[in-house]
Amino acid sequence: MIELLSDSPTTIAGAIRNAITNNISTKARQRAEEGVRYYNFEHDILKNRIFYVDDNNNLAEDKYASNVKIPHSFLNELIDQKTQYLLSNPVDVSSDDDELNDYLKEYYTDDMQLTLQELVEGASQKGFEYAYARTTSEDKLMFQVADSLQVIPVYDSDNNVQRILRYYTDTIVKDRKQVKLTFAELYDAEKVWFFVAEDSKAFKLDPSQPVNPRSHVLAIADNEQTDEQRLAGRSYGVIPFYRLSNNKAERTDLEPIKALIDDYDLMDAFMSNNLQDFADAIYVVKGFQGDDLSTLRQNIKAKKSIGVGEGGDVSIQTVNIPTEARKTKLELDRENIYKFGFGYDSSQVGDGNVTNVVIKGRYTLLNMKANKTEVRLRSFIAWANKLIIDDINRRYNKKFDVKQLTVTITREMLINENDLANNDKVRAETRSTDMQTLLAVAPRLDDETVLKQITDAYDLDFEEVKAKLGEQDYSQAPVPKELTGGEDDGAEG
Known part of the structure; x- marks a missing residue:
């Protein structure tokens, strides 16, 4: 993607399509999409199919057998648990200077708290998530989350990030036909290029942008100034994107426990299948008057009756389903999911003497996971604070220093x-x-x-x-x- 480091709009436009295609096919992207699926309860169990060998010795799908599909939302719980444990109390950024504290209240609002929560949630699902800085119409800095599935870092020969490519799609109606538009924005530390492409056509500079490329912030004044003065802008001095990694290897929270969740889903689903399919009995048939055993299965399930020939007979046998073994396996899977997912299992009862010492012990794994996340979150807050202080100094003509700020993150834990x-x-x-x-x-x-x-x-x-x-x-x-x-x-x- 060396072409994306060019200053030629034509060269950049020609490289965007390949960059997007390559990003979609990476293993990191596939793992991230898998994490998002499981967070939204779209487990592999939903694709489960049941097969059997028919009378012609061919493998066929059994469409009459019970096929219960029950996704269990362990990942959703574990990620929300970590996020709320860290951020259910608002992050407190303060200073010994009362005047600076008043200015900080403009930035550390409910919207900023929501951004922090979405950032942690996204990184946990995908392995990493992006936050980006932008300036509102009131000329105030704010931060939002950028979907990491649609953000591509551009590296130089020394493996340092020099630019960020962000893209997204939209659908419009043009000439009575639906047209898919793909928008792409390429950022460096000083400016941003805007590109657009229709369907699968080549990218080109977006004609809807009055200045392209332009500075990060474009101030358009309604007066009689010259175009150069009227469209003057300013830059943040850094690439306005921050990548929050979930851990050093940027693994999702799903990866250590996916096999356990899939096993739990299967065990629970097939226990339901067994209970439904064998709720009555197994029919042993002699002298069956029918086409084949498949028809027999359908008649038993739908009509609750079958026909037999002369000398035929039907005997009924019951089946003992190993429910205790399955329940034991489910409990073992559940225990391992919380253990290897570093979570707090709220269903634990113990001997009933749940003191605060016992509660703290049960929070040990969650606390360990939260420690790793907090270190990385503080790094983002430090990056954001630098931009916030610069914005306060610009807006109010002050000379505050980021070293004046203290960040406090108070975790929320159950107590007796x-x-x-x-x-x-x-x-x-x-x-x-x-x-x-x-x-x-x-x-x-x-x-x-x-x-x-x-x-x-x-x-x-x-x-x-x-x-x-x-x-x-x-x-x-x-x-x-x-x-x-x-x-x-x-x-x-």
Whole structure:
């Protein structure tokens, strides 16, 4: 794709079609599409067909056998679980400068939170996802997700990304016929080219763009300035795309557990098939008057009756379906799906004593996976923050620095409220005992030491309490009953 590094629009246009075709056929693209399918419950089980050997010894599809197709949405749960564990609480980007904090609120909105969630979800499904920066009609920077299936990085000879090709399709009606339009945008650190192609025709510069190529941001003013002034633009100084990798190898969250999910789907589906097909019995037939066994199967299923010849006979035999073995296999598959998918299995019950220590233990695998994702997400936020600070400085003529920002990501985890209440009660009782012990030995200590111990225990400001007491002899002052745990009005030190 070296042609995409050219500055000639003709050369670039001639290379776009091949770049798109090659991207569609890559293994990474196929894995990404598979991850998207499974996230949307489109499992391989939906393509399942049942075959048998007919009377002519030919392999034929059995269209009368039960063929239950049940996709189980493990991947959807695991990806949403990771995303919400990380981002159910909004990412907090703040500064010690109150003025800068006010400006940041314009950028870190609900839309930005949604972008972060979609970015993590997309990377988990496809192995990697793109976010891109753009400027709104209000001249403010914002970020959106770009489908990585339609984004192609362009590398130089040193394997560094020099440009990004983004493409998408649309259908219009032209001359009473539907025409498929493919739009392509090629970005570098300073400008962007726009191309369009009808159906399978060659790409050409998009005539609908007033300036092509142009800067990343084009400001069109409604006044009497010259065309050069009226169409003046500016650039971000970097390629306005960021690639968020799901992991170092850019593997999807599906790959480690796909075989387990497929096995679970099959086990569950065929147990349903067995229960339906063998709900009544197996018919052993002698002297059957019919064309073949296929007709017999159809008659039994549809009419619940068959005909036999002279001396014929029908005997009925039941079948014991190994349901316990299948249930055990399903449980084993489920356990391995959460284990190798690094997820939290909320169906775990245990011995009923679910303390916060037990809950944290069950979150261990999910926490490990979230740690890897958070490191990469913070890298994107750092990239975005640099662009945000530059945009604030441009819009408000300021000189803020990105080093002034602090990023806080607070994870959301289930907790046992009763366990917390019991812990608080134990801590309060322990503190009360400590206070009673302190007051018992207070006569042997100086007043300032006693006061310091009390303020430290209750997280009070020693100097402030001391100042409020003034000249009062606090060793003889009434002690609040909440410090002693008693019902008396006071205690003497």
